[in-house]
Amino acid sequence: MNKPTTPRHPSLVRRLVLLASVWSLAVVIITGLALITFFARASTMRFDDSLSELVDNLVAGTSLDDAGQVAAPPLTDQRALRAYSGKYWEIAQATQMGGFRAIVRSRSLWDFALAPPPEGAGAIAAKPGKAIFYDSHGPQKGEHVRVAAMQALLPDMKTPLIFLAAEDRSPIDRDIRTFAASVAVALALLGAGLVTAVVIQVRFGLQPLFALRREVAGVRTGKAERVVGDYPTELEPLAHELNALVAHNQEVVERQRTHVGNLAHALKTPLSVMLAEAAAQPGDLADVVTRQSETMRQQVDHHLRRARAAARAQGPGERTAVGPVLEELTLTLDKVFQEDGGEVDWLAPDDLYFHGERQDLLEIAGNVMENACKWRTRRVWAKAEPVSAGQFRLTVEDDGPGLPEDGKDEVFKRGMRLDETAPGSGLGLSIVDELVKAYGGQVTLSRSGMGGLKVEMLLPRAEA
Amino acid sequence: MRILLVEDDPDLTRQLKAALADADYAVDHAPDGEEALYLGENEPYDAVILDLGLPKMDGATVLERWRRASVTTPVLILTARGAWSEKVAGFDAGADDYLTKPFHTEELLARLRALLRRSAGHAAPSLACGALRLDPRAARASVNGEPLRLTSLEYRLLHYLMMHQGRVISRTELVEHLYDQDFDRDSNTIEVFVGRLRKKIGPDRIETVRGLGYRLIALEGEATEA
Numbered sequence: 001m002n003k004p005t006t007p008r009h010p011s012l013v014r015r016l017v018l019l020a021s022v023w024s025l026a027v028v029i030i031t032g033l034a035l036i037t038f039f040a041r042a043s044t045m046r047f048d049d050s051l052s053e054l055v056d057n058l059v060a061g062t063s064l065d066d067a068g069q070v071a072a073p074p075l076t077d078q079r080a081l082r083a084y085s086g087k088y089w090e091i092a093q094a095t096q097m098g099g100f101r102a103i104v105r106s107r108s109l110w111d112f113a114l115a116p117p118p119e120g121a122g123a124i125a126a127k128p129g130k131a132i133f134y135d136s137h138g139p140q141k142g143e144h145v146r147v148a149a150m151q152a153l154l155p156d157m158k159t160p161l162i163f164l165a166a167e168d169r170s171p172i173d174r175d176i177r178t179f180a181a182s183v184a185v186a187l188a189l190l191g192a193g194l195v196t197a198v199v200i201q202v203r204f205g206l207q208p209l210f211a212l213r214r215e216v217a218g219v220r221t222g223k224a225e226r227v228v229g230d231y232p233t234e235l236e237p238l239a240h241e242l243n244a245l246v247a248h249n250q251e252v253v254e255r256q257r258t259h260v261g262n263l264a265h266a267l268k269t270p271l272s273v274m275l276a277e278a279a280a281q282p283g284d285l286a287d288v289v290t291r292q293s294e295t296m297r298q299q300v301d302h303h304l305r306r307a308r309a310a311a312r313a314q315g316p317g318e319r320t321a322v323g324p325v326l327e328e329l330t331l332t333l334d335k336v337f338q339e340d341g342g343e344v345d346w347l348a349p350d351d352l353y354f355h356g357e358r359q360d361l362l363e364i365a366g367n368v369m370e371n372a373c374k375w376r377t378r379r380v381w382a383k384a385e386p387v388s389a390g391q392f393r394l395t396v397e398d399d400g401p402g403l404p405e406d407g408k409d410e411v412f413k414r415g416m417r418l419d420e421t422a423p424g425s426g427l428g429l430s431i432v433d434e435l436v437k438a439y440g441g442q443v444t445l446s447r448s449g450m451g452g453l454k455v456e457m458l459l460p461r462a463e464a
Numbered sequence: 465m466r467i468l469l470v471e472d473d474p475d476l477t478r479q480l481k482a483a484l485a486d487a488d489y490a491v492d493h494a495p496d497g498e499e500a501l502y503l504g505e506n507e508p509y510d511a512v513i514l515d516l517g518l519p520k521m522d523g524a525t526v527l528e529r530w531r532r533a534s535v536t537t538p539v540l541i542l543t544a545r546g547a548w549s550e551k552v553a554g555f556d557a558g559a560d561d562y563l564t565k566p567f568h569t570e571e572l573l574a575r576l577r578a579l580l581r582r583s584a585g586h587a588a589p590s591l592a593c594g595a596l597r598l599d600p601r602a603a604r605a606s607v608n609g610e611p612l613r614l615t616s617l618e619y620r621l622l623h624y625l626m627m628h629q630g631r632v633i634s635r636t637e638l639v640e641h642l643y644d645q646d647f648d649r650d651s652n653t654i655e656v657f658v659g660r661l662r663k664k665i666g667p668d669r670i671e672t673v674r675g676l677g678y679r680l681i682a683l684e685g686e687a688t689e690a
Contacts, residue, residue, distance in 0.1 A: 261545075264544075265517070265544035265545055266544070267544075268544035268564075268565040268566055269473045269476060269517075269544060269565055269566075270473075271565065271566035272476055272565045272566040272567060273473065273475040273476050273479065274566075275566050275567075275568060276476070276479040276480075276483070276568075276569050277475075277479065279568065279569060279570075280479065280482075280569075293566065297566055301546075327615065328552045328556075329548070329552065330615045330616075331555070331613050331614075331615065332551060332552050332555045334615065334616060335555055335559075335560060335561070336561065336562065338582065338603075339578050339582075343616035343617065343620075344615070344616060345615045345616055345617040345618075346615065347653060347656060358549065359547060359548070359549035362547070362548040362549045362552060363547055363548045363549070365548075366548030366551070366552075367548070
């Protein structure tokens, strides 16, 4: 009953969590990227500084020998002597094609020549005396090197030379990768933590809303008459309005019922007068008046019940303790039927509740019990017992003559009386049938173990 | 027999007055609640026919005020309102019978005769146990003068216990005396009725004697008046 059958509605919790998650994720990713970029740049800069120092030394130490050949300085770093050691230098001249022609190179380069920057050797020439840096390939397969290149003009030389220093950059690449991995793990944990915190925060923060929903459900199912919980400032007005709505609803229902009731009841005194007058002056006219008054009375009763059923359909769920209702009826019927010396009594668990209005249960049980009292020899029993979580059975039995088998359907017809000798209008059981059906229940008639009629009614049960 | 008729509709009043006079009753008439209240409190009527919808003061209020002022005259309520919730409320207010409009005059007269016959039979209480009284002829019981509202089984249970007060009565004995042969002889229901009776007369008046049964006793400090 509580499960909505329509497709899933947007959930406030999901919306809040989703928004917060998207936002947290974006912040985490941007932060991570920024951190990694910053780290990579700082590492590369430090790397470049040492390369640029090497180039400076190369420039400062290079001279022309007596034969006019370029002589490289004896550099202290031994690594440049070993082949493919990862540290390289080269002195070259730019060709007209934008390439290099190597003049002297470190032994580590063996016969490999460092490539010019991607934008061509002209980029170096554009900034003479200043080192520019670029990434390139080393002598070994798959070796990535960082290159510092500077153009300088030696004294006594007409064409400028290009001094290059290079170093395997895999150590800093490894550092950057390690750093990126740690950052990713740390930030992923942070992100997960943030989302969890948001979920908890939303669930906890919206708790009063869930509590309010439960309370309203309680009002609808008749467990409570109004919303009574203590709510935060934002929800308090809503709770207040809900109560006002419930009260208003009840008031409207009550007012409609009163209006219809007043009209119907106002007609009854004139009907009494007409009936009495007709009875006092027998004749054809009196017969017509009596018959028509009787029809009018039935119409009035019928529409009174209809109005009440309509009012009930709108009203919020209510619950009624079964025992006290049976007690009231028993005491009342004892007074009404005390002439015949019979007995009527009831039995019902204390915690059995009818899911509906008290006056409807009074009407259902009252009519059946009254009918049983009319027919009893001595005794009438009304018993209520739960049959399931949502239903209970009300059984009324008497020890009278019971019903003939083919009379069962007749009992429920409006205004139909099986035996005209019993007092009363005969309307009783048709009202019961209508009311029980309006509550989604069912009436069955059978023979009682006490000898008379047994009327069993299944009615909705409210939670205790 | 002197009857007070409280009814505001002039035509119905005329008809009822005529019918009651034909049946040899002396009839006083009050057309509104205030006059009815005054007459009922000050004149010794044998019975009252009371309409509930009245000008100035409604019938239920009049009835409640009579009962509060200890006016015990039997009252037959005449009303357009026939729902059981309204009938029950009427009896709660102190009515002795209830007739729904529209009605046939003969039925009203039959009910009135029954009402007068019943009220004539009342006598003094004849069984007592402490502050508890029981009048077998009127089938009424009271505690400290307050009438008890008992269902018939509760009444019979109390009656049996009072007839044998001070003695321990077993559940089997109670079942045998309270129920007819072919009726639900589950002795657990006896417990239910004893529980219900305890709620109405006070929990300590019926002792449970473990393994044996029940015993009705007077409370300490209560003298039993015969």
